[in-house]
Amino acid sequence: MKKIKIGICGWGTVATALHRSILENKNQIKRTHQVDLEIVAIGARRDNPKYSAGKTKVLRNIFDVLDEDIDVLVELIGGTDDAKTLISSSFEKKIPVVTANKAVIYEYGDILFKEASNNGVDFLFEASVCAGTPTINLLKNDLAGNKFLSIKGMLNGTSNFIISQMEDGMSFEDSLSFAQENGYAEADPTFDIEGIDAAHKISILSNIVFGSPLPPNEFLIEGISNITKQDIYIAEKLDFTVKHVSSADMKDGKLLIRSNPALVQKSDYLSSLKNVRNGLVIDTDLIGKIHISGSGAGGEATAAGVISDIVRLASESTNHNATSKEDLKYRQISDELFSFLIIVNSSSENINSDVLDMLAEHNISIRNSGLINDGNKSDMTCFFETEEITSINLQEFLNDLDNLSSNFKTLRIEK
Ligand SMILES: NC(=O)c1ccc[n+]([C@@H]2O[C@H](COP(=O)([O-])OP(=O)(O)OC[C@H]3O[C@@H](n4cnc5c(N)ncnc54)[C@H](OP(=O)(O)O)[C@@H]3O)[C@@H](O)[C@H]2O)c1
Numbered sequence: 220m221k222k223i224k225i226g227i228c229g230w231g232t233v234a235t236a237l238h239r240s241i242l243e244n245k246n247q248i249k250r251t252h253q254v255d256l257e258i259v260a261i262g263a264r265r266d267n268p269k270y271s272a273g274k275t276k277v278l279r280n281i282f283d284v285l286d287e288d289i290d291v292l293v294e295l296i297g298g299t300d301d302a303k304t305l306i307s308s309s310f311e312k313k314i315p316v317v318t319a320n321k322a323v324i325y326e327y328g329d330i331l332f333k334e335a336s337n338n339g340v341d342f343l344f345e346a347s348v349c350a351g352t353p354t355i356n357l358l359k360n361d362l363a364g365n366k367f368l369s370i371k372g373m374l375n376g377t378s379n380f381i382i383s384q385m386e387d388g389m390s391f392e393d394s395l396s397f398a399q400e401n402g403y404a405e406a407d408p409t410f411d412i413e414g415i416d417a418a419h420k421i422s423i424l425s426n427i428v429f430g431s432p433l434p435p436n437e438f439l440i441e442g443i444s445n446i447t448k449q450d451i452y453i454a455e456k457l458d459f460t461v462k463h464v465s466s467a468d469m470k471d472g473k474l475l476i477r478s479n480p481a482l483v484q485k486s487d488y489l490s491s492l493k494n495v496r497n498g499l500v501i502d503t504d505l506i507g508k509i510h511i512s513g514s515g516a517g518g519e520a521t522a523a524g525v526i527s528d529i530v531r532l533a534s535e536s537t538n539h540n541a542t543s544k545e546d547l548k549y550r551q552i553s554d555e556l557f558s559f560l561i562i563v564n565s566s567s568e569n570i571n572s573d574v575l576d577m578l579a580e581h582n583i584s585i586r587n588s589g590l591i592n593d594g595n596k597s598d599m600t601c602f603f604e605t606e607e608i609t610s611i612n613l614q615e616f617l618n619d620l621d622n623l624s625s626n627f628k629t630l631r632i633e634k
Contacts, residue, residue: 229295230263236518328433346524352513369468376495414442
């Protein structure tokens with residue numbers, strides 16, 4: 220039986236869950252995978268008050284873990300620069316690395332893949348996207364032979380949790396506080412609610428399936444921080460749900476990556492996934508659409524992804540990270556055709572007919588529209604679902620709309 224000696228750096232939510240899971244499931248892993256996992260050392264600059272390392276050796280300087288007799292370094296400190304230095308140091312010592320850190324891969328992916336390859340060591344990161352829900356290795360290994368057409372999903376559990384609470388009547392602020400109380404959102408939730416975390420993840424997936432660089436070229440990144448209960452109510456009336464959607468798709472040999480809140484038809488697979496669930500729809504030439512969903516966060520779920528990588532190290536050399544393509548061509552989001560939901564709030568009684576006239580002047584056809592009055596004539600809300608237009612058409616219309624009411628918003632509608 221193969222033994223794998225593990226060094227863990229970081230001693231927070233995922234690292235402690237990993238320690239516990241390895242101890243608890245050691246015998247199961249031995250039986251099913253013929254691998255004996257042993258945690259040799261932990262790099263923790265302080266103790267974790269919620270969990271004891273027991274008999275495992277603890278080193279206060281995380282870099283000292285690299286001097287131990289280990290077969291793999293598990294980087295769980297998070298962040299970018301220190302994590303990059305730690306991972307690069309591990310490669311220099313020819314020690315493979317497993318990480319759950321999407322931020323460091325987003326920022327330094329191309330450099331780290333090259334360093335791993337130059338040093339002939341493996342660099343695995345299954346848990347960086349959708350935690351332990353199989354995603355990265357599915358794309359890298361199991362779907363080999365397929366040409367990828369698109370990959371689209373909800374990659375941020377916190378955003379999905381907040382929107383689900385708002386569907387049940389909570390305000391954005393109360394939903395965010397509730398998510399923080401339940402451990403689903405960080406004290407600083409910026410990365411989650413501004414779409415940055417999801418943008419990191421779709422960039423990693425796009426690198427694997429389409430060869431886009433890491434860090435990627437600039438693309439549309441918007442979060443859910445401006446979504447209101449009214450948006451959700453109107454979406455519901457039109458048979459949509461609001462979701463945070465990230466996608467990468469190739470059309471006519473050109474790639475478009477984006478990460479933004481959007482209206483998803485209720486009949487769509489992604490629409491049914493509530494709370495912290497992550498979900499992905501992968502479209503390939505040979506299989507067609509593949510649907511995946513599962514828990515995208517949490518110590519145990521993430522530890523599961525890390526363990527699957529460690530076990531993989533025992534069975535195969537996997538040193539084949541996607542190399543970025545230098546000649547990749549891109550589409551511009553501003554040229555793409557989308558339907559939009561336009562919501563206008565105004566105190567004018569004529570706002571609905573005025574906006575309809577203006578839409579006609581801009582040759583924008585509508586599929587659906589409606590009016591919400593709440594019995595108070597001085598506060599009107601009207602909404603319009605457009606046929607497909609470009610963002611450039613939309614912007615020209617919005618420039619004129621600003622003369623009627625400055626209180627308006629738009630939401631993209633998924634095809
Ligand atoms: N939590 C999840 O659900 C989840 C899901 C998927 C992926 N991930 C990823 O997994 C990684 C770990 O997440 P986590 O939730 O476990 O984070 P966490 O609870 O904040 O733990 C981070 C740990 O790393 C330590 N640390 C941070 N910077 C360090 C440095 N420069 N030197 C030494 N130690 C350092 C922290 O020590 P101090 O306590 O002293 O600061 C803490 O022990 C992150 O990359 C995260 O994005 C997490």
